[in-house]
Amino acid sequence: MNSKKILLIEDDPTLRNAIEAFLIKQGYELRVYDNVSKAMKEVGPDCHLILSDVMMPGLTGYDLLGYVRKHFPTIPVILMTGYGTIEKAVEAMKNGAYDFLIKPFSLNVLEMALKSAFLDFPHDLPGETKNTEKYPTAQIKASDRFLASNIKMKEILSNLRRIAQSKATVLIQGESGTGKELIAQMIHEFSPRANRIFVAINCAAMPDTLLESELFGHEKGSFTGAVARQIGKFELSNNGTILLDEISEMSLSMQTKLLRVLQECEIYRVGGTQPVPLNLRVICTTNRDLHQYTKQGNFREDLYYRINVIPITLPPLRERGDDVLFMAREMINEFSILHARKSPELDESAKQKILSHPWVGNVRELRNAMERAVLVGSFDVIENGAILLPNEKTNRISQGPAADYVEPGLSLAEIEKRVILTTLDRFHGNRTKTANELGISLRTLRNKLKTYGVAGDSMSGKLDAI
Template structure:
């Protein structure tokens, strides 16, 4: 018998994803689906630890904990649930539960509870320290659902339902159609499915079906033989062959030409295809994921997408909610991205000002999570030592920070008025919103001195180029202007004899 054993009293689909981790760690794990089967398993071979779902049909974890009181050497029990309450948590802890968790489970959390992995707290101490037992709000769930190092951030019920379904089907070979608005994270979810599957060690190959015309897309997907068309100077393997043993993502599948859809249908049904210009049938073992930002039913009704292919792709539908419908996930994601970028740029911890928090929640986020991520990177670079203010989001490409915020407290005017105030003048007149102070030291001048707008503008451009190692596209994105505007500004500086990147 393994040195450590775990018994799960839960549906199989809730825990089977961790079995490879158990095997690798030398841990024996079993599953029981009722109180009677759990007690029988415990009598036969007492486990090191029990993880029990709070409710499962007529079964409740409280009944298992009540039974534990009758046995002196009963294994410790960790209760988990997808919809916890403070009252339920308090009852479980009072009955002797080692801990009370909100799903999703993670391998790291499970491993940490095993004896020898981390010190176990006595139940009495857990009760004393538990915010739930003290009548505080329900315990916060972990902010990320992980799949072998891949994280999905979100706790809103809409995203948790999608995550629960993704975890349930991750280890199958079923085709998954991921739909949602642009920027909602469809490719990220595809990668999460791959990372959580038995194919995680295999290749993950993605191709954008909207980026190539039909003849090139066919060659990219299925490969071609030498001489099959002008320019085909050698045999080329397609994406399906490259993904064999792993996963292929067909991004924006709704844009695929209907003539190519029949060949794709054959691959899905038979796991085989012919290269362009070839006569040899190629067999592959590939899990297919697809994404779309369109209503596929409408595309089928309009005759733009094959109905049989749609049904074959839509075995498991995952519909991602837009960011504007995810409530508290917006500030949670904003903080996640801020932490990510401030660490990447070696900056100190950053907080959000009150106006920034209000704006984040009120904004409609037409670009969804992708837009939020880009804005947070920009804000981190412009905020410097913080805090992050509304002006750092720079939404208007024709306006610099501090110029057009209704508020920005008229920073420039304040700075001018501050001249001559002596000791009462602020140390940095641009502190409330001017990006020049947050991108680095102000260009020249003594502390408290007003910096002309054209110098501030030039300083911001140069610092942004420094931050992006001369990448004009990224620098323009950070500044909230077009690449063309950036190029024109640089040309102006060169004509003035100013050395710019």
């Protein structure tokens, strides 16, 4: 008997009895109630987990959650909900619930949820061996690398610690270069799983067959070349966190398989016949508007709602106000140390140039520009001409902030479009060189050009139309 004490609150006697019988068989010590009022009186430090229905007569599971978070914040709360109350249960997870189970659920899903909670919120019991397994972590934490002074960004960052305490799936959306992977790493760092493994995989970087093998692993002989069993990324990240980067690029077929993983908390290796149980924190990123992409039929709606439990949208750099100057100064200091130089100041013309530029490639483009400025600028002051932007040739100095493409009356979106098409035209339609010059990925460039209706390599007609 493991002596872990669980409070079970469920007003449906049939479901309550079934769960009670299962948990007793698993060796848990139970206190069972049919309403929240009675259960609240019994919550105390000797309670290790609370499993509660949401909608009940009188006080609800939300009321219980609020009480527990206020008085006993280290006790994990798992909510059970019907389809009609999923949105409220998701909101409850944002407010501190550890997990929620959608009725009807299998006993296997319940068992994995309990194991996950006790792994993240361990209680040292007599005779129990504590899991001290740790994984190597980066010397510089993601939270130390993410630069922000903007109020909106600070609000996002302040919410991460609270978000990190549950195992809810997080969907991070934002343009390329806005720091989505850093945010994912920060969630992992702030979570109870911080000392466990963090695995990232780019879903856009490989074809379906290879992606399936990378995620699920395979058995020996399952296909030509499978000379030995291989553990996939899901299995590798068990008890830790997995980042599915650019999940929107996953095919509909792979989306179906991913949905099953999230619902059943288990996988089958390619060619395997035995299920492998999983305890994962899943974080997804995309540079698309995934809701719109789903409405267009390119992404499964059921999977979208499954991964969009906690959504985070990162604003592009051009919408972060003076954050760009703050970040530019920090990057200049960083690259000055890296290249063994005195850290120079930005003069007013350089500041205006930085503020005027749309930064299509966001933080990634800004970093490239600031490193170049440190290398080509003077030791004391970085002037306008030292900040080389995509529309400028390296052997001339710009006549003004973004002078070639900024005109009165242009919106930021129009400026961005002009920057991209002007650069593409300068490289005679070569998209690889254009992406490198802009500091963005080739995939992002393709997506932008598709939005602009650009299919061919000739840009002259498109530029005349701007």
